[in-house]
Amino acid sequence: MKDTGSIKALLATCMQCGTCTGTCPNADAMDLTPRHLWRMVLMDRADEIFESQTFAYCSTCYFCTLKCPRGLPLTRAMSMLKEVAYKNDVKTFRKSGAFYGSFMESVRRHGRVRESEFMTLYFLEMKNPLLPFDFASLGLKLMSKNKVSFSLPSGADGRGQGNLDRIFKKVSEIENREEQMP
């Protein structure tokens, strides 16, 4: 269920002034501007919202939240949209979702990101054998600057140093509890 009701409640006092669009550094890349997106949320147009990739482009810079004359938590609303999209496996968000998922998986295993493992997980998730080539030039660039660590991917149940299983478990417990509350 793609429920945007709770987001709508957050944004109720929006007056469509467009400050969010004006401030957004990524607005040019978005298919719908933030203002447009919020209007859709207010009008309950879930289908169109999740056809759009706008929220995936949010880089969480908080500029809009800072400037919104109504003081609305816009960045939080963007994150909430991402959450809904991730949980509902929305098509347009799948790529981003896989990216976030792989990232967090690596964090869960080691308490930090291991870049090579993270990439591997991401490529596996995307099930596209040609995808690694798209990243080749970026990868080489990063490697040349020593930005990529080469440790072998460990198994999912790896009990290495910094494993965050327990924290992740607790978080998901809390989240489930919160979901059941209302």
Place this chain on the structure above:
Amino acid sequence: MNEQQEKLPEKGKGAIVVGAGIGGIRSALDLADAGHHVTLIEKAPHMGGILSKLDYQFPTDRCGMCRMLPMMHRDSASQYCLRRGLFHDNIDLMLSTTIEKIEGESGNYTVQLRQKKQYVNPELCTGCGECTEVCPVGDIPDRFNEGSTTHKAIYLPLPHAIPKRYTIDINSCTLCGACVDACPENAITLPEDQKKNFRILVVDDELIVRDSIKEWFDFEGYPVDMAESGQIALEMIEKNEYSLMLLDIRMAEMEGTEVLKRAKEIAPELQVVMMTAYATVETAVETMKRGALEYIIKPFDPDTLIEKVNSIYQSGRQSDDVVMEVDAGALIMACGTDYYNPDSGKNTFGYKVYPDVITSLEFERMVSGSGATGGEIIRPSNGEVPKRIAWIQCVGSRDVHSGASYCSSVCCMFALKEAVLTRKRSGGTIETVIYYMDMRCFGKEFEAYRKEAEEKYQVILKRIRPHSVRMDNESGKLRIFIADSGVSTSEVISDSTSEVMSDSTSEVISDSTPDTMSKMPSFSDSKKDEVFDMVVLSVGQRPSSEAMALSELTGVPLNEFGFPETGVFPESALPMLSDSGTSGGTSSGAGASNRSAGGTSNKNAIFVGGAFGGLKDISESVIHASAAAAEAMKILNQLRGNRAPLQPEFRNGYSGASSPILSSEVKITSKLAAFRNPGYDEGDSSKGNAPGDVKSKSSGSAVGQKSSGSTVTQMIKPVSVEQKVLIIGAGISGMTAALLIADSGYKVILVEKKHVVGGNLNWLASNLNGNNFPALLAEMKEKIDKHPLIFLYSGWEVVECRGEVGNFSSTIEKTEEKKEKGEAATNYGGIREVIKHGAVIIATGASEADTASYSRGKSDAIITLKQMQEALNNTKTNQIQQNLNSKVQNIISGNSADVEADATIPVIDFAKLETVVMIQCVDSRDEIKPYCSRVCCTSALKHALSLKKINPDIDIYILYRDMMSPGFTEKYYNQARESGIIFIQYTSDKKPQVYVEKGNSDNVDGDDLQQEKQNCDLIKIRLDEPVIGRTIEISGDLLVLATGVVPSEAVGFSLSQDSANSHLSLQYSGLAEIMGIKNDEYHFFRQADSKWRPVDSTREGIFICGTAIGPRDVEESIISARAAAMRAMCIITHDKIQPSSVTAGVKTSLCSLCLRCVDTCPYDARHLNEETMKIDVNAAMCQGCGACAAICPNSASFVSGFTDQQMFETIDAAIGY
């Protein structure tokens, strides 16, 4: 001052007015005009407030402040530009004065005033300016010019003030004495240089610190001693007397805290400032506890320390000030408002960072001739003429980040005026763009001004909120970042509309999940940036800096934003706390508030006037000021008892208007003081020495001559006054005015056409704030019935009004008689009465318009705001609710026979409604009604919020053009959005389309109750959503149209639902013709001046108030009624009107009866007497302006005291001929 106190008992208890801005001046003038003594105090060294800085006001783009001056008894006041100064027999103006203490209670206050020491004696100063030339201290930012210019330590606070009163900025003055020597009149006395007695002891174990501090203060003129340890310091304190010790905390031998403790034991009066490099909160608190004054952190720069010490020094030497006590019966606070400083917040607009970003006030100074640029619009950065200027609205308004979620109400018109001015000045070469959210042009003439700005002057309005300004380093231009929704919207929309029209199976936005209508490629919103040469920030209003202190002194509560509360409604009508927003019923026990009945504050005789209550434009400030004066008048009149009002002094002497030319050559001297002295010149009334007090340096021959007084004595026959007021219309305004005047001790004849009093209050249950109007009405009715001085004629109307100010004679007729004899106007046989009265207040009100637009009349489910209110009132009576409960899905039943309700009142079961749509601006702000009706947006908000309360699941759509929720009502706009109401903006060229889908097309009349289940009409509304950029369709059960307000004068339309083209059949009853006043183009009554005389009609002695002036809400109507009452009382309080000595006359032997003077007289004071075939001048109405004398081709028309010869010589002198 003692002298004044002795005089006071004679004058009776007067009033104190705090603040000599436009509001304070109005209040003071009104009370003074009505014969009360007023002490007008002002914190600043000059009067005029914010208005002294603004040269141009819309709609005329001129100033007109002088129009506030008294029209009657003109000799008691100065008669020249009010921006320059004001004198009145009954007003004591005290500048640089604040209130210290208020003691006593209502009607018997003892107020302690503190006036700053005036180092330049205003009685002696001639304003020659030689002191300024020699003053060595310069570069002090000039507050008058918003800091864009600088002045010296001795300066003129207001360059155009009369008399020129030089002032010393004592904080900057070095007391060098150069000005004392330079002053030819010996007007300057500098205070003793007390710095020499202000000994400073510096205690620090570091030599370099001691030395440098000593050096700084030596330069500042303070004597400084040094001590390198605590022990030595204590010895020195025992020996010498010090005023201030600068004390280091960390010292080797003895800790600073210890030194502080012991020093305080030796010299408790010693002030100590602690210095340390190791700042912790604990030590700071510790030292403060032990009596340290301040705490500064090393390293500090000299300026910081010197400033601090200077301020300690200054605070210790207030002893120069004059403290005095004044008795007062009432107090009016009219301190105006402050403005937001964009520098204070996050400042993303770069104010004071980029020189070309200025505030609207700075821009105002720029276009002023007395400003830094002499009126040229130039870029402050490089002095070039800008090509594009942007105005950014809502800077510090409607913005939670700046702590102001309210709308400042005035900035929209302010910006429009500035843009128009720019276009006019530049001949259209400067492009002007205003970025706004809602263009709140909610006053009667505002919409027309906006239209003119857009169409005639091509001011570009863009509905978007820019978030920041950045400067291009290369070009120096300013870049504004915005979201832009203007991507050929009309094109997209027309396409989609046609698509919608053809698509019969279009989806429909149903109650809970609205869906898309058409799948258009919808790219309407984008990010953009625009480049400007200059950016003007429309800064919002803030509470006056004096609000807090005055609130503490007077007990007047402040609202959540810090503005003083103006409790307009009596206690019985206050909102019930449990049910604010929808309170109805008649219970009157809401006693939780501490505001008193009828007053405007909680101490009985302390009132808030002018813009002090916040968010008011000039016109409203003036109305509020008069209203506050009226309340004070009531108290003062009751105190005065039978004593006669202070009569204006009779004399032929000086009147300021008599000196039409006040060039720099001609100086009005301290002899003006003589003018203020009532004793002078009384005995010799034939001396018509009109401009005799004007001392001229260069042209003594021109002015100062005594003119022949022969004609003068003939004219100044006092006109006797009938001390009664006729009030037409007994709605809330009429009743308010009647009660106020009657309570002040004068007779009132209240004439109401209808048989019931109360007007619109009979159906209006509450306002947005939830005030209880039925209770208010009941209270007013009772008071009116019981009042011995009010004579109510309900069911009567005025048919004739003769006479002139002070002496009207009106005929009233019983309306019943008329009806019986048929509608024809030829019935002169009705019951009539003739009434004599001195003034008239017209409060005939307004009513709701009807419309034929938006399928109105085609369905019962399309109703007006008034019907909505009535339906809401209905639901509150339970019986109807019960009746409805038995009828399943009876959503609407327009004329149900079994429901006991007025046939025109729809009965609606709100609990069963699913979707309600409201359309604002129906027939308003367009060709049919070109004005904004002001109350519809707030009414819609009120209804929508009520509906949500009854039924939270209801979907409400409000389709608006600009949401007019000015001032604090912005709160409810937010509330409405919070509660999930959807607001969609439409434009006047793309109005929503309404289609009625009949529930059962076979049964259109809908009389059959059985059929009604299927007979629920569905209203479909189609419009373009500007942000999404698509056409959407909403299906509503109920459509509420905001049809706007039309004057009650309009007769001939009905509210019946099948009246097509109702607006075309408007006729007007012609009251204006009867009363001899003028209507405006919208058929409301024309104000004498919309800004400066907002409740005066075009005929002297006739006042207008409430919705008869133009659309306004109940609170504003009450205020305007009080203002009108005040203005009327100014006339009837005196038993005689003393015409001015300077009036016009006619030499009949020269007059050729060309009538040019009659046409040109702006005050209607001249007419042709057809019996004698001579031009008669009404001496009471003539204001001595001289327009007739100027236009007369034969020099037959003249103004007493001014000969042609005299005028020509004066002009020659002025132009240096």
